Amino acid sequence: MSGKTLKTVNEAFQDEYPDDEISARQTIYRLATKFDETGSMEDAPRSGRPTSITTEENMELVSESYTLNPQKSQRRAAHDLDISRSSVRRIMKELNLKPYKPRLLQALNEDDPDRRLEFSQWVLDSIREDPIILDRILWTDEAIFQTNGRTNRHKGVVATLFVIVITLIYIYLKRAYSPSPGDLPGVKPHIFFGNLINSGIWTGESAFHQVLLDYQHHFGDKFQYWLGSHRCLVFCRIEHAQTIFADRRTFENSPLNHSNFDLFCPNSLVLLTGAKWKRHMRILLPMLKLAKIIGHLETIVQCADRFIDQNLHPGQIHRDLLSCCESLTMNVIGFVAFGCDFDIHANSQIKKAVHDFESYAMWLLPLPWIFRWLGKIYLKYNWKYQRASRLFHGLAQKLVEEEQNKQSEMENEPPKNLIAALVSSLNEEANDEQVSSGLTSAEIFDEILTMILFGYEGMPPALLWFIFFSSKNPQVQQKMKEELREHHLLMTNNLKCVPPLTANNLSSLTYCECVIKEVLRLAPVIEYTIRIATCDTIVDDVKIHRGQNVFIPLHNINTDARYWHHADPHQFVPERFLAEDKNHHPLAMIPFGGGHRACVGEKLAWFQLKTIIVRMMQR
Ligand code: HEM
Incomplete structure (x- = not known):
């Protein structure tokens, strides 16, 4: 080392230890001298009592070291000067040097005091003029500026991060909701609400079917509609429906159809796909076939009679006919599916519970997934929902227990109704590897609830629409009665009771059937x-990506003039099914949907509707 300049030594040190600070000049000289004299860097053994460390020389060294670099830490100084840390601390105390941490201070410019004074004066004047002005100012606490001039840096960082995250979310949402080239036409969506607000659905200004008809009118047979935060590709032609319904591998039931329904019934058939769905269908479908339902004809007629006796007197004014139709439908489901008299009347407990359940379901359905947990919390603390949920679980439990008792008394009898089929399928070990392994008790409970809710959904409006159309078209009522008279089914004054209905005479009533078809159309x-879409695919030149929702507007197809030739398709004309439209395309009328996920209750709904409507016309 000797003979080399300090600069050369420093450079060599820097090359060897690039991250370390260069030692003070004195340290280097001291080390070089020690090495030349002893051939080692170690201190020579000392004799006698150790000398005090706070010598003049050390104090000078410490002082010089901190003059050169005031930001140096005590640990660093101790290392450089080869003095222990406690000695450095002691020497610094003697030198009156204090350790400190740098803090950000607010710099004051020359004109700041004047400006502050001016501002303070303005605030005082404003308070004098308007004493509540301070209440109308939004005060923020992102960073507290104190009178000593220090800034809370931590809060500043949090605020900056918050602004960055919000900006990124905003940019993401902007991009997600902006149309990209090649998109189908449609109305620009709102963030989160999609087209629900600008199409008037959310505000209740427009009906969904009308919006879909208007969009088709504006944009053609293919367009996009944002159902809340979900972009749906809408296809309006029969050919589209045919492709989509037929390809069961590519197109599955969308969770959007009944979104958030899993909050109520996680094991419901309507939410399932694949092997699980097949396992449930194996139990439910046989009980909903026409051959089984025909066996309940008498029960349905009795329910219809009860409904007519209670509600349809000549001259009676109806304020809530929908509610009466709901009671009728619920009674039918109770008897047909569960062999139980639900004793549904306007104020019955079950009906109230269904209403509560549905209204909270409806409230939650349009919510995007992001708010699901909010919905869960809301439901947990909503006592009406909780009460309805308890009632349904109690009801399901009671139905299952009663059926179990019945089955233990009559062994090996084939199931007569849905609850019998469900209970005889009970197997807590049921799994998707074995499609015929039955259902667990949790699955049975959810299917009972599904049947009550779904059996209740479509029927009452369909009945109500029949009452509406037939009252607007008395000639249709006349023709129905003539047909009944021809088949000796009309109640006349000289008859003591209403002529009985059978499956045979019901199927021979062609005109009545046309009327029901026209109502459903x-x-x-x-x-x-x-x-x-479960994988990428193309429908009519439109690329559909995996996970994309595809929308089929059933009502648009049902009323499309390209498929209906006898009279205006928006007019109620049952005769069309006897004339030009007799052989209409099977998919020109799809009130129950189509493909493998079509309505499972279609046969029950048809038979029920026909029986009740014919019974009303008979009387
Ligand atoms: C006039 C009365 C009814 C109408 C108009 C109707 C209509 C529909 C429609 C359009 C669908 C969707 C089909 C699709 O996605 O392609 C559906 C599904 C369903 N309906 Fe009905 N329905 C009626 C009555 C019933 C009844 C009485 C039941 C109960 C037994 C029922 C049970 C169901 C179930 C469980 C599903 C879901 C099927 C699945 O996801 O696989 N429906 N219904």
């Missing part, structure tokens, strides 16, 4: 269905 009972 024209009335927007369920306006649309949604499928989700």
Whole structure:
């Protein structure tokens, strides 16, 4: 080392230890001298009592070291000067040097005091003029500026991060909701609410079926509609529906169809796909076939009679006919599916519970997934919902227990109704590997609730639409009665009782059937269905990505003039099914949807509707 300049030594040190600070000049000289004299860097063993460390020389060294670099830490100084840390601390105390941490201070410019004074004066004047002005100022606490001039840096960082995150979310949402080239036409969506607000659905200004008809009128057969935060591709032609319904591998039931329904019934058939769905269908479908339902004809007639006796007197004014139709439908489901008299009347507990359940479901359905947990919390603390939920679980439990008792008394009898089929399928070990392994008790409970809620959904509006159309078209009522008279089914004054209905005479009533078809074709009972693409695909030159929702507007197809030739398709004309439109395309009328996820209750709904309507006309 000797013979080299300090600069060369420093450079060599820097090359070897690039992250360390260069030692003070004195330290280097001291070390060089020690090495030349002893051939080692170690201190020579000392004899006698150790000398005090706070010598003149050390104090000078410490002082010089901190003059050169005031930001140096005590640890660093101790290392450089080869003095212990406690000695450095002691020497610094003697030198009156204090350790400190740098703090950001607010710099004051020359004119700041004047400006502050001016501002303070203005505030005082304003308070004098308007004493509540301070209440109208939004004070923020992102960073507190104190009179000593120090800024809370931590809060500043949090505020900056908050602003960055919000900006990024905003940019993401802006991009997600902006149309990209090649998109189908549609109305620009609002963030989160999509087209629900600007189409008037959310505000209740427009009906969904009308909006879908208007969009088709404006944008053609393919357009996009934002259902809340979900972009749906809407396809309005029969050919589209045919492609989508037929391809069950690519298009599955969309969770959007019944979004958030899993909050109520996580094991419901309507939410399931694949092997699980098949396992549930194996139990439910046989009980909903026409052959089984025909066996309940007498029960349905009795329910219809009860409804007519209570509600349809000549001259009676109805304020809430929908509620009466709901009671009728619920009674039918109770008897047909569960062999139980639900004893539904306007104020019955079950009906109230269904209403509570549905209104909270409806409230939650349009919410995007992001708010699901909010919905869960809301439901947890909503006592009406909790009460309805308890009632349904109690009801399901009671139905299952009663059926179990019945089955233990009559062994090996084939199930007569839905609850019998469900209970005899009970198997807590049921799994999707074995499609015929039955259902667990949790799954049975959810299916009972599904049947009550779904059996209740489409029927009452369909009945109500029949009453509406037939009252607007008395000639249709006349023709129905003539047909009944021809078949000796009309109640006349000289008959003591209403002629009995059988499956045979019901099926021979062709005109009555045309009327029901026309009601289901024209009335927007369920306006649309949604499928989700399970892989990338193309429909009519439109690229559909995996996970994309595809919308089929059932009512648009049911009333499309391209498929209906006898009279205006928006008019109620049952005769069309006897004339030009007799052989209409099977998909020109799809009130129950289509494909493998079509309505499972279709046969029950048809038979029920026909029986009740014919019974009303008979009397
Ligand atoms: C006039 C009365 C009814 C109408 C108009 C109707 C209509 C519909 C429609 C359009 C769908 C969607 C189909 C699709 O996505 O392609 C559906 C599904 C369903 N309906 Fe009905 N329905 C009626 C009555 C019933 C009844 C009485 C039941 C109960 C037994 C029922 C049970 C169901 C179930 C469980 C589903 C879901 C099927 C699945 O996801 O696989 N429906 N209904």
